[in-house]
Amino acid sequence: MNRNGSIIHMSGIRKVYDTGKVKVEALKGVDLEIRKGEMVAIVGPSGSGKSTLMNLLGCLDTPTAGSYELGGDDVAGVTRDELAEIRNRRVGFVFQNFNLLPHISSQENVEMPMLFGGVPVRERRERARDLLTKVGLGDRVDHKPTELSGGQMQRVAIARALAMDPAIILADEPTGNLDTSSGSDIMSIFNELWKQGRTLVIITHDPALAKRASRVVEIRDGVVMNDHMN
Amino acid sequence: MSDLTIISTLFASSARLQKKRAYLTIAAIAWGTVAILMLLAFGEGLKRQLDRNRRSTGENLAVIWPGETSKTYKGLPAGRAIHVRAGDIDWIRERMPELRAVHGEMQTWRPATYGRTVKNLRIIGTNPSYGESRKHYPVAGGRFFNDEDEAQRRRVIFLGDEVAKDLFGHEDPVGKTLLIANSPYLVIGVMQHKTQMGMYGGPDSNHAVIPMSTFRAQFSREVLQELVIEVQDPAQMKAELRKLNEVLGPKYGYDPGDDHAMHTWDMVKSSQVTKNILTGIQLFLGIVGALTLIIGGVGVANIMYAVVKERTREIGVKMALGAKRRWIIVPFVLEGLTYTLVGGALGMTIATLLVASMSFIDIEHNKVLSFLGRPTLSLQIGMFTSCILGLIGVLAGYFPARRAASIDPAATLRYE
Secondary structure: OOOOOEEEEEEEEEEEEEOOOOEEEEEEEEEEEEEOOOEEEEEOOOOOOHHHHHHHHOOOOOOOEEEEEEOOEEOOOOOHHHHHHHHHHHEEEEOOOOOOOOOOOHHHHHHHHHHHOOOOHHHHHHHHHHHHHHOOOOOOOOOOHHHOOHHHHHHHHHHHHHOOOOOEEEEEOOOOOOOHHHHHHHHHHHHHHHHOOOEEEEEOOOHHHHHOOOEEEEEEOOEEEEEEEO | OOHHHHHHHHHHHOOOOOHHHHHHHHHHHHHHHHHHHHHHHHHHHHHHHHHHHHHOOOOOEEEEEEOEOOOOEOOEOOOOEOOOEOOHHHHHHHHOOOOOEEEEEEEEEEEEEEOOEEEEEEEEEEOOOHHHHOOOOEOOOOOOOOHHHHHHOOOEEEEOHHHHHHHHOOOOOOOOEEEEOOEEEEEEEEEOOOOOOOOOOOOHHHEEEEEHHHHHHHHOOOEOOEEEEEOOOHHHHHHHHHHHHHHHHHHHOOOOOOOOOEEEEEHHHHHHHHHHHHHHHHHHHHHHHHHHHHHHHHHHHHHHHHHHHHOHHHHHHHHHOOOOHHHHHHHHHHHHHHHHHHHHHHHHHHHHHHHHHHOOOOOOOOOOHHHHOOOOOOHHHHHHHHHHHHHHHHHHHHHHHHHHHOOOHHHHHOOO
């Protein structure tokens, strides 16, 4: 963490996709600072560079130029395996399509990041159970994702995102595949987490969702167009 | 926590193939394994049988036929016939004591009569130790002739098994008397049946052997048709044959380097040729088998590639959650290896059962099978096949796994 308390520090981030013949510049110099305890909504139309920004924030990809510090770790020039380790320790992902492993139980899904993080098996099991109980799925630990509803799956995904106690929770359209009531349940959980002092970054194009965040960052054509507190 | 724990946990919790797919993949490997094992087992059986058949003539032997000189030597013209005599055998033994045995052979064709049966018979006159060297082992109840027979010039005869059958039918010939050139001969033994690869003059089963002293007296012969020498160690054969010419050349007046004077069949050399051919056959069968097995391996690789494609999202999720490259690769390799090894074990079981069931076939009295031998599995064949299986299994898992590890998580995680 930086001296000024920022968890995410991006400056001059550029991302160019080179498909051989065509070069597409998805981000054209993004500066972004997110402090601990913020709940930031990143909004923008499709093609604006939201997804690219999300990939970079989550260390799923590396920028072409610019510097990025996540929780004090400089992400530039690290190997794929080191990047994997950073993701494991610093980022909790919540996806629109949940991305749970279908053939293992909720419990095992939540344990997965801790397995990669080297958490001993007993601790892993206990923590996964605790987290599932906290998201209201204490009675669904042995269910497989296919036996759960969309809202329940997303709650398993949130429990999984919290497993390694990461610096940020990165949610990509977390309510996009849910009905209104499940969606608002999920948002309530996010609010809860925010109140507990966690840092959340939510990528969305739903204005209602963005309204619930403490800060809205608007991306358009690969640059930050607007950045304001709610 | 160690990599091993993580990898084994991941391997245990990873998705499995659909049953039908798994069965087909395993069956392909099992089929390939049966193919390679059966081919190698036939090769091994052939090798052992040929080796046995080759040795049934005798081991470490050379046969020498005195011929005609083709070079002048110390004033003697070319074209002189060389005659080695019965008395020369001891003379050679004295000069070449390192030889395990020196035998002379005299031959003649005579009608042999037993009761009303007459058969034109090839009769060999030779030394008592010939029986051991040339593997004329008697059927129980009989014997080969000995030094006493030789010294006493006894009219005793040892029959090849075919001869015995032709003359005596189902009767036991031992103790019976047959007539050769109107002289009675006592049958003292019948040779055990053997499948013979190398022969000169005819198969041993079709001749009869008598002591050389008897032969000389009966047929008034002195000149030997062949010399047979046996060396202690096959490696010495070449040198011993050279030495034999150096010993005999001055005695009979021929240039020791004249290869027409003494025609030689070096069985050590020809057995080496046979061995090389057999190794070639084994290698060929191994390659054909390995190719069949590789087709099975391609099947496994193919399935694993399909699995990687199917599980792209799963792999992407694991990567997003922090899985390192090797945690993706190794479980995949293990999975490919598992299908290969299960198929391999199944194939080995089937092949072993097949080979075991063939051990009940009687090959000794079958003209074709007594040369082909019986399919035999050996430890080496098992190890060779296991190594190929392991290699194929690892490769069939590794390349798809490498593709899995090259998946870009960012591209797989968003949207359906």
